[in-house]
Amino acid sequence: MKESSGGRHTIRDVAKAAGVSISTASNALNGTGRTNAETREKVRRIAEEIGFRPNALARGLLTKRSHAIGMLTNDTYGRLTLPMASGVSEVLVDHGVSLFLCATNNNPRLAKLHLEALLDRQVDGIIFTATRIDLEPPPELTKLRIPVVYVFAQGPSDSVSFHPDDAQGARLAVEHLQRLGRSRILHITGEQNYRAACIRAEAYRELVGPTAEVMFGDWSEEWGHAAIETVFSRSGAKPDAIFCGSDEIARGVIDALRDRNISIPDDIAVVGFDNWEVVSRQTRPPLTTVDMELKELGHRAGLAILGLSKGETVAPGVERLPCTLVIRRSADQPGQA
Amino acid sequence: MKESSGGRHTIRDVAKAAGVSISTASNALNGTGRTNAETREKVRRIAEEIGFRPNALARGLLTKRSHAIGMLTNDTYGRLTLPMASGVSEVLVDHGVSLFLCATNNNPRLAKLHLEALLDRQVDGIIFTATRIDLEPPPELTKLRIPVVYVFAQGPSDSVSFHPDDAQGARLAVEHLQRLGRSRILHITGEQNYRAACIRAEAYRELVGPTAEVMFGDWSEEWGHAAIETVFSRSGAKPDAIFCGSDEIARGVIDALRDRNISIPDDIAVVGFDNWEVVSRQTRPPLTTVDMELKELGHRAGLAILGLSKGETVAPGVERLPCTLVIRRSADQPGQA
DNA sequence: TGTTTTTGTTAAAACCTTTTAGCAACTAAA
DNA sequence: TTTAGTTGCTAAAAGGTTTTAACAAAAACA
Numbered sequence: 001m002k003e004s005s006g007g008r009h010t011i012r013d014v015a016k017a018a019g020v021s022i023s024t025a026s027n028a029l030n031g032t033g034r035t036n037a038e039t040r041e042k043v044r045r046i047a048e049e050i051g052f053r054p055n056a057l058a059r060g061l062l063t064k065r066s067h068a069i070g071m072l073t074n075d076t077y078g079r080l081t082l083p084m085a086s087g088v089s090e091v092l093v094d095h096g097v098s099l100f101l102c103a104t105n106n107n108p109r110l111a112k113l114h115l116e117a118l119l120d121r122q123v124d125g126i127i128f129t130a131t132r133i134d135l136e137p138p139p140e141l142t143k144l145r146i147p148v149v150y151v152f153a154q155g156p157s158d159s160v161s162f163h164p165d166d167a168q169g170a171r172l173a174v175e176h177l178q179r180l181g182r183s184r185i186l187h188i189t190g191e192q193n194y195r196a197a198c199i200r201a202e203a204y205r206e207l208v209g210p211t212a213e214v215m216f217g218d219w220s221e222e223w224g225h226a227a228i229e230t231v232f233s234r235s236g237a238k239p240d241a242i243f244c245g246s247d248e249i250a251r252g253v254i255d256a257l258r259d260r261n262i263s264i265p266d267d268i269a270v271v272g273f274d275n276w277e278v279v280s281r282q283t284r285p286p287l288t289t290v291d292m293e294l295k296e297l298g299h300r301a302g303l304a305i306l307g308l309s310k311g312e313t314v315a316p317g318v319e320r321l322p323c324t325l326v327i328r329r330s331a332d333q334p335g336q337a
Numbered sequence: 338m339k340e341s342s343g344g345r346h347t348i349r350d351v352a353k354a355a356g357v358s359i360s361t362a363s364n365a366l367n368g369t370g371r372t373n374a375e376t377r378e379k380v381r382r383i384a385e386e387i388g389f390r391p392n393a394l395a396r397g398l399l400t401k402r403s404h405a406i407g408m409l410t411n412d413t414y415g416r417l418t419l420p421m422a423s424g425v426s427e428v429l430v431d432h433g434v435s436l437f438l439c440a441t442n443n444n445p446r447l448a449k450l451h452l453e454a455l456l457d458r459q460v461d462g463i464i465f466t467a468t469r470i471d472l473e474p475p476p477e478l479t480k481l482r483i484p485v486v487y488v489f490a491q492g493p494s495d496s497v498s499f500h501p502d503d504a505q506g507a508r509l510a511v512e513h514l515q516r517l518g519r520s521r522i523l524h525i526t527g528e529q530n531y532r533a534a535c536i537r538a539e540a541y542r543e544l545v546g547p548t549a550e551v552m553f554g555d556w557s558e559e560w561g562h563a564a565i566e567t568v569f570s571r572s573g574a575k576p577d578a579i580f581c582g583s584d585e586i587a588r589g590v591i592d593a594l595r596d597r598n599i600s601i602p603d604d605i606a607v608v609g610f611d612n613w614e615v616v617s618r619q620t621r622p623p624l625t626t627v628d629m630e631l632k633e634l635g636h637r638a639g640l641a642i643l644g645l646s647k648g649e650t651v652a653p654g655v656e657r658l659p660c661t662l663v664i665r666r667s668a669d670q671p672g673q674a
Numbered sequence: 675t676g677t678t679t680t681t682g683t684t685a686a687a688a689c690c691t692t693t694t695a696g697c698a699a700c701t702a703a704a
Numbered sequence: 705t706t707t708a709g710t711t712g713c714t715a716a717a718a719g720g721t722t723t724t725a726a727c728a729a730a731a732a733c734a
Contacts (some may be wrong), residue, residue, distance in 0.1 A: 007482045008456075011719055021684045033723085053730060056405060056457040058720035061394040062689050068437075068458070080420060089440045093447065100425070100452050101438035103426045110430065117435050119345075120393040145344045153692060176644070220618040278585070282558040284592075290395075296551075347690060358714045363692060371712060398719050485703035662686085 017050065017185045018043045029054075030133060055294045069305055070100040070118035072111060073129045079276050080294065081129050084151060087128060087298020095306055097124070111138050116296055119144070122286065125311035127301055128153055131194065147308035152193070158245055160299045160308070161318040164292035169323030173243050173271040173290050176325055180194035180269055180332070182241035184211060188227045188253060189245025190219040202272070204243060219245070224252020227302045232260065236270070241331070245288055247272040247279040253285045269331035285329035292323050346389045350376040354387065355380045366391075366556050371474075397459060406642055407437040407455035408465045409448060417631065418466050419487060424635020425464060432643055434461070448475050456481070461646035464481055464638055465490055468531070484645035488638045491655070497645070498655040499638045501629035503533045506660030507540035510608040510627050512663055517606055517650050517669070519578035521548060525564045525590060526582025527556035537610070541580060556582070561589020569597065577605055578668070582627055584609040591620045591667065606668035622666035629660050 015025035018089055020039060028043035029031035035043075044132035046052075060066040071088065073081045089099050100116035100123065106125050115138065118126060127145050128137050130153040141148050142156050150161040177185050187204045197216065205212040215230075219224035225243065229236065246249035250272030254264060264285055272280055281285040300321060304314050327333060352362035365380035372380075383389075408425065415612035426436050430441065437460065439451035452475065453461060462483050465474050467490040473630040478485050484506055487498040505522050514522050526534050534553065543548040552567070554560035556571045568575065575634045581587035587609030591612060601607055601622055609617055609626035617624040637658060641651050664670060 012720080012724095022721085023680080023684055023686095023723080029682090030722080032682090037683060039682080053453065053457050055398070055720050056454075057394045057398045057461065058689090060689095060720075061398055061691090061720085062722050064689080066394065071438075085438070086440045086442075089438065091440075092440075093450055095453070096454065097440075098437050098458060100405075100435050101422070101426065102430075102435075103423045105423070105427075113430055116390065117393075117430070117433065120390050121435060122392065122394055145395055221615075248619075254621075278505070282585075327614075348692095349690080350677050359691085360693080360714055360716095361712080364713090367692080371710090373712060376712080395719090396692075396722090398690080399692050401719085 008055070011052065011054065013045060013050060014047045014052050017046045021171030028166075058252065064122070065124055065309070066122040067096055068098045068100060068121065068123050069125045069127065069309065070102060070114070070123045071127045071129065072102045072104055072114060072118075074104050074106045074111075075129070075131055079274070080131055080152065084129070084298040084301070085292040087295035088296075088302040089298075091299050091306070097306065108138065112140070115140060119146075125149065126303040127151060127305055128155070131196075147305060147307070149301050151297065156288060158316045160304055160314050160316055162297055162304070163318055163320050164196075164297060165293075165320035165322050167201040167203035168320070169215045169273065169290040169292065171199040171207060171271070172241070172325045174204050174207045176327070177241040177243065177269055177271060177289070177331060178207070180241070180265075183268055184237060185241040186239040186245055187212070187214045187230065187243045187245070188224060188249055189214065189216060190223075192216040192247065198256075200245060217249075219248060219254035221248045221255075224249040224254075225251075225256045227248050228253055228256035228260075237267075242268060242270050244272045247274040247276045247287060250287055250289065250330075251279050252282050254287070258284070265329070265331050268300045271331050275326050280326070280328065283330065288328045288331035289326055290323045291326050293321060297321055338505060345392070346387050346473040348389065348391065350379060350387060351384045351389050355383045355631040379553065382528070398523045401459070401460055402646070403459040404433055404462065405435045405437060405458065405460050406462045406646065407439055407451070407458075407460045408464045408466065409439045409451060409455075411441050411443045411448075412468055417468055417489065420631040421466070421635040421638070424632035425484075426635075427632075428636050428639030428643070434524045445475065451478070452477060453535070456483075462486070462642040464488060464642055465472070465492070468533075484642060486617070486638050486642045486645070488634065495653045497641055497651050497653055499641070500633075500655055500657050501533075501630055501634060502657035502659050504540040505657070506610065506627040506629065507537035507580070508544060509662045510610070511541050511544045513625070513664070514578040514580065514606055514608060514668060517578070517602075519606055521574060521576045521598055522580055523568065523576040524551045524582070525561060525586055526551065526558075527586065529553040537582060554586075556585060558585045558589035558592075561586040562593045563589075565590055565593035565597075575605075579605060579607050581607065581609045584611040584613045584624060586622075587624055587626065587667075588616050589619050591622075591624070595608050595621070602666065602668050608668050617663070617665065620667065625665045625668035626663055627660045628663050630638060630658060634658055 001248055008139060011022055011025050015022045025043050028035045030202055038323050045053050065248045092099055100118060104111040104114060119185060126148045128141060128148060129151045137153055137155055150159060155161055187201060191202060201214045215227050240318040250270055254270055256263055264270055272287045273290035275289045307314050348359055348362050352359045365372045365377040366384060412418050429436055437455060441448040441451060463485045465485060466488045474490055474492055487496060488547050492498055522545055526537060526538060538551045552564050579590055581590055587607055591601060591607055594605060599605055609624045612626045613630035617626045644651055
C-alpha cells in the first residue's frame with residue numbers, strides 16, 4: 001500500500017487499488033451516482049482495508065459545509081456552560097460534527113477575534129452563550145449568513161434561543177414548600193441584573209402573594225450568610241422556609257442557620273437552585289434543589305444548530321426547557337414533614 | 338463589489354479589483370515573492386476595504402497546516418481541565434490557531450471517534466488530558482504523525498508532558514505549617530490510585546518524618562468530615578495541623594473541627610490544595626491552600642504544542658510547573674500565629 | 675434493422691489558496 | 705554590444721474531494 005501524500009491515503013489510492021477512476025471511487029463510497037453493486041463493494045472493501053478516510057478540509061472546501069460548529073462562551077469557569085457544552089458535544093459527535101471552543105473572557109476584542117477565526121474556517125453554525133443580563137451578544141452575530149443559536153443569552157427577536165424555564169423551576173420550588181405547609185417563604189437570590197434572578201423572583205412573588213420578600217445580593221455563599229444575619233437581627237416574624245437563588249447561596253444560608261441552632265427542615269426548610277452536586281450533596285442536611293437539566297439544554301441546542309445548518313427551519317423565539325426538582329433532606333417529602 | 342461565491346469574497350475578487358493576477362494578490366497579502374511596494378499597498382488596501390479573509394480550508398488543504406489543534410479530555414465537569422483549557426485557548430488564539438474540544442466522558446469508543454474526526458480535519462497537534470492514574474492514554478495516540486502533548490496524564494517516555502509539581506506544592510504546604518511551629522501534622526487526602534495523591538503524600542512523609550500519617554479516602558468533603566470523626570474518636574495525641582489533599586476535603590475538615598469547637602488555626606491549622614476559590618474563599622476561616630497555576634499550565638502546554646507543530650523540538654519528559662501557596666486565615670503567617 | 679433507454683464508467687471542472695517556474699523588461703557590469 | 709543580474713508580474717500546478725456532463729456499451733423497444 002503506497003501512500004500518495006503526507007502519510008495519509010487519498011481517494012486516489014483507493015481508486016488505483018480498485019482499478020477504477022476517482023469519480024467511481026467517490027460515487028461508490030458515498031452511494032451517489034450509478035455504480036455496479038459489485039464495484040461498489042470492492043471499492044468499499046479496499047477503502048476499509050487501507051484505512052482510507054476522506055480529508056475533511058478538501059470535502060469542506062468543495063461542499064461548503066465544514067461539519068464544524070463554533071461555540072462562543074464568556075464563562076469558562078462557570079458550572080453553567082460546561083455541562084451544557086458537553087451536551088452539545090455529545091449530540092454533534094454523533095453526527096460527525098466537531099466543536100470549536102472559544103473562550104472570550106468577557107473581552108469584546110477577543111470575541112471578535114474568535115468570531116473571525118470561526119468564519120474563516122467556514123463553520124456551519126455558531127452557539128453563543130452568556131449569562132449576564134448586561135452582556136449583549138456582539139451585534140456582528142446577527143448579520144451572519146450562518147445560523148446562530150443562543151443559550152442562556154437573548155438574541156434578536158427572530159432568533160433561536162434556549163433557556164431553562166426559570167419561572168417553572170421557581171414554581172417547582174415554591175409549590176413544594178407550600179405543600180409542606182410553609183407559609184412564610186423568603187427568597188434570597190443573586191444579582192438583580194441577571195435576568196434569570198428576576199424571572200425566578202417574579203414567579204415566586206406570584207405564588208406567595210403579599211407576604212413575598214425578595215432579597216437580592218450576589219451569587220455567593222457569603223451573601224447567603226449575610227442575608228440570614230440581616231433576617232435574624234431585625235424584628236418581626238421569622239420565615240419557616242427559604243427559597244435560594246443558587247446552591248451556593250443555599251449553602252451559606254444553611255451554615256448560618258446551623259450556627260444559630262435552627263433545625264433544618266423542621267424550623268426552616270431550604271431549597272436551592274442549580275443542583276450543583278458538589279454543593280447540593282454536601283450541605284448538612286443535603287439540599288433540595290432545582291435542576292436546570294443543563295445537559296438536555298445542550299442536546300436541544302446542538303440539535304437546533306444541526307438542523308438549521310442543514311437548512312431546516314426551527315421555530316424562532318425563546319424555548320424554555322423544564323427544570324426538575326431534586327428532593328433531599330433540607331426540604332423533605334410532605335409525608336415526612 | 339460583486340462576490341464570486343457563497344457570500345464571501347475570495348482572493349479572486351481582490352485580484353480583479355486591484356487589476357492584478359491572483360498570484361500577485363497572494364504575494365502582496367502574504368509578503369512573499371517579489372512585489373512592488375506600490376501594488377502591495379494597493380492590494381492590501383482593497384482587501385481591507387472589501388473585507389477579504391482567506392478561506393482557512395483552502396489554505397489548510399494546500400499548506401498541510403490547518404492551524405487547529407484538538408483537545409481530548411475525559412473530565413468535562415472537573416475544575417482541573419477547564420481553567421487549564423482556557424489557558425491553552427488564550428495562547429492559541431494569539432497565534433491564529435483554533436481549538437477543538439472533545440469530551441470523551443471516559444468512553445474509549447467516543448475517544449476513538451473524536452480522534453478520527455480530529456485527524457480527518459488535519460489538526461496540527463493534540464493535547465490529551467486525563468486525571469485518573471488508571472486511565473492510560475489510548476495507544477493510538479503514540480503512533481500519530483502529529484505531535485501530542487499530555488497534561489496531567491502520562492504519555493510514553495519520549496513524549497512531552499506537563500504536570501503541576503505536586504511534590505513541591507506539598508512541601509510548600511508542609512514547610513509553611515512547620516514554620517508555624519506545628520509538629521503533629523496529619524495528611525488527609527483523596528484516592529490512592531491517583532498519582533498526584535501519592536506524590537504529595539510522599540513529599541509530606543519525607544518532610545514530616547516518623548510522625549507522618551496519611552489517611553487516603555476520596556476527594557469529597559464528606560471524607561474530610563469522616564476523617565476527623567475517626568481521628569477524634571480514637572485515643573492518642575491529636576494533630577496540631579492538617580494538610581488536606583484538596584480544598585473540598587479541607588472544607589469538610591474545617592466544618593467538622595468547627596462542630597467540635599476546635600479553633601482554627603489556633604488549635605489546628607488547616608491547609609488545602611487546589612485554590613478552588615469558590616471553596617477556599619468561603620470556608621470559615623478562609624483557607625490557606627496550594628494553587629496549581631492551572632492557567633499557566635495551559636499556557637505552557639499551548640506553547641509546546643504550537644512549537645512542536647511547527648517542527649521545533651521540545652525537550653521530552655515530564656515538566657513539572659511550580660505551585661504557589663495562597664495564605665489565608667486557616668493557617669496564618671508565622672508572625673501572627 | 676434502427677432507435678431509444680438504461681447502465682456503468684470516466685474526464686474534467688470546481689472549490690480557494692499557495693507556490694513554482696518562467697517571462698518580459700529593465701539595470702548594471704564587462 | 706553582449707552578458708549577467710534584478711525586478712515585477714503571471715500562468716499553471718498542486719492539494720483532495722465532489723459533481724457535472726459526456727461517452728460507450730448493453731438492453732429494451734419499435
